[in-house]
Amino acid sequence: DQQVKQNSPSLSVQEGRISILNCDYTNSMFDYFLWYKKYPAEGPTFLISISSIKDKNEDGRFTVFLNKSAKHLSLHIVPSQPGDSAVYFCAARDRDDKIIFGKGTRLHILP
Amino acid sequence: NAGVMQNPRHLVRRRGQEARLRCSPMKGHSHVYWYRQLPEEGLKFMVYLQKENIIDESGMPKERFSAEFPKEGPSILRIQQVVRGDSAAYFCASSPGHHSGNTIYFGEGSWLTVV
Numbered sequence: 001d002q003q004v005k006q007n008s009p010s011l012s013v014q015e016g017r018i019s020i021l022n023c024d025y026t027n028s029m030f031d032y033f034l035w036y037k038k039y040p041a042e043g044p045t046f047l048i049s050i051s052s053i054k055d056k057n058e059d060g061r062f063t064v065f066l067n068k069s070a071k072h073l074s075l076h077i078v079p080s081q082p083g084d085s086a087v088y089f090c091a092a093r094d095r096d097d098k099i100i101f102g103k104g105t106r107l108h109i110l111p
Numbered sequence: 112n113a114g115v116m117q118n119p120r121h122l123v124r125r126r127g128q129e130a131r132l133r134c135s136p137m138k139g140h141s142h143v144y145w146y147r148q149l150p151e152e153g154l155k156f157m158v159y160l161q162k163e164n165i166i167d168e169s170g171m172p173k174e175r176f177s178a179e180f181p182k183e184g185p186s187i188l189r190i191q192q193v194v195r196g197d198s199a200a201y202f203c204a205s206s207p208g209h210h211s212g213n214t215i216y217f218g219e220g221s222w223l224t225v226v
Contacts, residue, residue: 006153034214034215036217041220041222042219042220043115043117043202043217043218043219043220044154044202044217045217046214046215046216046217049214089153089154091154096166096167097142097159097166097206097213098156098159098167098169099144099156099204099215100156101146101153101154101155101156102153103152103153104153104154
């Protein structure tokens with residue numbers, strides 16, 4: 001039973017354009033959502049998070065949007081840069097502080 | 112370096128041997144998570160611990176796997192009688208504690224290869 005779903009295994013975006021990574025969840029008890037970026041052979045790096053009481057959080061080139069009624073969140077990266085090529089994981093925290101990850105989306109930034 | 116420290120980074124074990132993976136959380140963090148990533152898979156939750164207490168081990172295989180986080184020293188993920196299917200990257204993360212909104216921070220991972 002996959003509670004956090006990233007339905008796109010991969011995404012290619014032209015450098016300078018906007019990258020939009022999507023994530024859906026099924027558990028309405030999740031109260032905090034996080035995005036991580038991962039390069040090969042390294043640990044995941046925290047990018048940005050959002051509380052369930054908000055619908056948007058912005059940090060530099062990264063913005064996360066949360067639509068609670070649709071149980072959907074998205075990460076926007078603008079403008080996309082070559083160094084953004086990585087695997088992006090969406091994660092959600094439940095009330096017991098357990099953090100569940102999606103399977104990830106591999107982002108390719110094209111020159 | 113005050114980050115999450117994992118060792119060893121790479122570990123090779125023969126089938127049937129034991130693997131021990133260690134994780135030292137960030138300074139001031141009292142909670143540790145372990146995740147496993149199989150090749151071409153996402154991060155799968157294994158266990159969540161605080162010092163001397165397992166909070167949630169719902170992701171741990173029922174046999175051969177155990178985890179601890181003693182009062183002193185690092186958290187240990189122990190895999191007994193390893194099999195080829197245990198080959199994976201094991202990531203540890205830590206957080207300050209039981210508060211809504213706390214982010215978890217990952218170590219660089221331990222890559223286990225069973226031959």
